Amino acid sequence: MSDHATKGRPVLLEDKLLIRRFNSGDTEALRRIYEKYRSELLGVAGALLNDAGAVEDVLHDVFVNFSSQAGRFELKGSLKGYLAICIANRARNVNRQDRLISAEQVVEAGPRASGQPNPLETAGHREQRSIVTCALAKLPQEQRQVIVLHVLGGIRFREIAHQTGESINTVQSRYRYGLRKLQSLLNGQVAL
Template sequence: MCSERVLLNKAARGCRDSLRRVYETHKDHLLTLARGLCGDRSMAEDVVHDVFVAFARGLPELRVKTNLKSYLSVSVCNRVRDLARAEIRRRRDPGRVDPGPADMVAPDIRVADAELTGRLRAALEHVPLDQREVLLLRAQAGLSFEEIARHQGISSNTARGRYRYGINKLRSLLNSEWER
């Protein structure tokens, strides 16, 4: 099995098989992360597609300082954040037309097959985006608080605090849901 670095070097030189292997290795994780952030499978697929297109285009100049999974996970978070900002701008100025996926209507929560998964996704929607990002980067991407802090430009204590507040918010939302 080729190392990540070898795959990246081959992909940067135009090897489609190497790029496909990178995609196949990381797509499921990134789709799960994107779905957790935006709550919509179709939008999550668009986000992952956008991230991989940008990744493929930038490969010759790309310098990954962490592992590729972390890099791509942060790219997904950044893309979702960009879409959220574009949606806010669109709502403020309804006459404005933004190009591309940012023009999409805010996503509805799709009911998951498993009741618990559906409730968790619904609860995640009510967790502030900055806390949700930390929760998902920690749980889905396996990043340390220091890595999350570095990628978000915050202190590791702030990352820990956002994680703690996010967990508490989830607990509160899920407990109130169970009490009904």
């Protein structure tokens, strides 16, 4: 058995127990789920949203909707994957509503909204982060979503495919084409 598979089991088991408690009306379980995934979900939202001010709002909307499912929520796959897909879907809707954005707003979303370092910021210097964020913003939404969910969210392709209703081949193709385009943009040093 792979080391990765054994690491994932305690998380999956803990999530199943939290969902069982959540479905029985335990508000502490909802709070624990929120605290457990908040930082990662903010990172995903920050990377996908065109409006930095909407990051916390999207997280809030997703958890309000999630909390309304208490008593009837069925976990299929990973809880983190489910919530990350919900964030991505809500972010897509917000982006549709507000098309006038700047790439710099996306860069600033993580640290200001969450109080946590943006995953892109910890990977390099501010200038590098800004260049990567500008390049990400130039990708088609479908490619950007898959890259962000897989790289920043740590969601497996199979889970992304399951949650979005797309085939795994489609998800992997979007990732591959997105990475190629991102590499091309970065090699050309995207103009800020």
